[in-house]
Amino acid sequence: MxxxxxxxxxxxxxxxxxxxxxVEGPAEEPLMPFEEPNHDPQEQDPAAQxxxxxxxxxxxxxxxxxxxxxxxxxxxxxGQVEGHVLLPPRNKTTKYEHIIPQLVAVEQxxxxxxxxxxxxxxxxxxxxxLAIAEMIKGLSKPSVSLVLGGGHSIxxxxxxxxxxxxxxxxxxxxxxxxxxxxxxxxxxxxxxxxDKMQDRVIRFITENxxxxxxxxxxLMFRTGDLMxxxxxxxxxxxxxxxxxIDELGGLHKAVTKLEKLIEEQKSQSNEPLDGPLWQAExxxxxPVKDIPLGSPGGVxx
Amino acid sequence: MWTIVPPExxxxxxxxxxxxxxxxQWHNAQVLIEPIDFGRGRVVQVLSTEPNDFLRxxxxxxxxxxxxx
Numbered sequence: 001m002x003x004x005x006x007x008x009x010x011x012x013x014x015x016x017x018x019x020x021x022x023v024e025g026p027a028e029e030p031l032m033p034f035e036e037p038n039h040d041p042q043e044q045d046p047a048a049q050x051x052x053x054x055x056x057x058x059x060x061x062x063x064x065x066x067x068x069x070x071x072x073x074x075x076x077x078x079g080q081v082e083g084h085v086l087l088p089p090r091n092k093t094t095k096y097e098h099i100i101p102q103l104v105a106v107e108q109x110x111x112x113x114x115x116x117x118x119x120x121x122x123x124x125x126x127x128x129x130l131a132i133a134e135m136i137k138g139l140s141k142p143s144v145s146l147v148l149g150g151g152h153s154i155x156x157x158x159x160x161x162x163x164x165x166x167x168x169x170x171x172x173x174x175x176x177x178x179x180x181x182x183x184x185x186x187x188x189x190x191x192x193x194x195d196k197m198q199d200r201v202i203r204f205i206t207e208n209x210x211x212x213x214x215x216x217x218x219l220m221f222r223t224g225d226l227m228x229x230x231x232x233x234x235x236x237x238x239x240x241x242x243x244x245i246d247e248l249g250g251l252h253k254a255v256t257k258l259e260k261l262i263e264e265q266k267s268q269s270n271e272p273l274d275g276p277l278w279q280a281e282x283x284x285x286x287p288v289k290d291i292p293l294g295s296p297g298g299v300x301x
Numbered sequence: 302m303w304t305i306v307p308p309e310x311x312x313x314x315x316x317x318x319x320x321x322x323x324x325x326q327w328h329n330a331q332v333l334i335e336p337i338d339f340g341r342g343r344v345v346q347v348l349s350t351e352p353n354d355f356l357r358x359x360x361x362x363x364x365x366x367x368x369x370x
Binding site (some may be wrong): 073083086087088089090091094097100102104105106108109122123124126129150152153154174176178179183194207220228229230 | 352
């Protein structure tokens with residue numbers, strides 16, 4: 001049966017060697033469970049494919065191009081980044097519980113050599129967004145992000161998490177302050193908590209892009225630019241000029257850059273990752289009694 | 302939430318009763334589905350410790366599962 005979501009059921013169609021021009025074939029690689037014909041998205045209905053093969057044989061053609069599988073894995077960040085609360089069905093969402101283990105599989109899969117993150121998001125949950133961003137940042141494989149349409153709010157840290165970020169000329173990034181929704185306790189601690197949340201995001205963005213914390217704060221708290229909120233809308237070039245995004249470009253530039261990064265990484269494959277991802281020596285260890293009690297944590301809305 | 306969408310739009314309809322979900326075993330993976338029809342369900346979440354299950358297109362959230370096949 002073919003429900004348009006991939007074929008389920010046995011198939012005897014021989015698989016092609018050399019999935020991608022210029023990439024070693026999968027011959028020496030261990031067979032991953034998902035590589036079973038059952039789950040291969042590229043394969044059509046076995047009967048239909050068999051019929052097609054017969055047809056071609058009848059016509060005298062000798063070579064049949066096999067299914068091509070890209071060495072690039074594409075991750076789409078769309079709509080709202082969904083957090084710990086299931087959003088009402090009218091929202092389009094990106095689910096972190098699916099993206100996070102998927103990135104684990106990407107890291108381990110020998111056939112995937114690079115990740116292209118395409119963003120068209122309106123923002124969403126801070127913790128979920130930062131989790132996805134940290135996962136992308138922590139990949140040993142090259143990653144490139146491309147902001148199309150919009151990469152607003154929590155989309156910005158996800159965009160800068162990739163090794164190189166692109167923004168389309170017409171795309172926008174809105175940076176604005178974090179707000180709390182729902183029941184808010186009117187105590188000074190609430191404001192401190194909000195400030196800490198703000199700092200986490202600002203730190204992540206500034207560590208992974210060229211923008212300075214001062215400049216980012218200035219853009220975030222600017223008034224008169226947005227109708228319903230304070231903040232700034234950065235359109236294409238402006239996001240690059242501000243240092244938030246690395247380069248202006250579209251799909252071709254993003255894919256070319258990713259291919260280049262993959263080749264670079266291959267040529268120096270024995271070298272360690274970009275830098276210490278985990279700086280244990282410099283970490284300041286607080287004695288237990290110094291950790292403020294009642295530090296808020298958990299759900300962010 | 303840190304989003305440019307006004308909260309009243311994001312949370313519209315949140316009070317409505319959530320859909321009943323079912324946990325099923327589907328081709329070697331535990332999947333949480335939302336039944337949509339007799340013998341059909343929409344994938345909500347993959348409950349697996351095998352990372353490669355998360356690369357399977359037939360288990361992507363929103364994919365329709367035909368339980369008969």
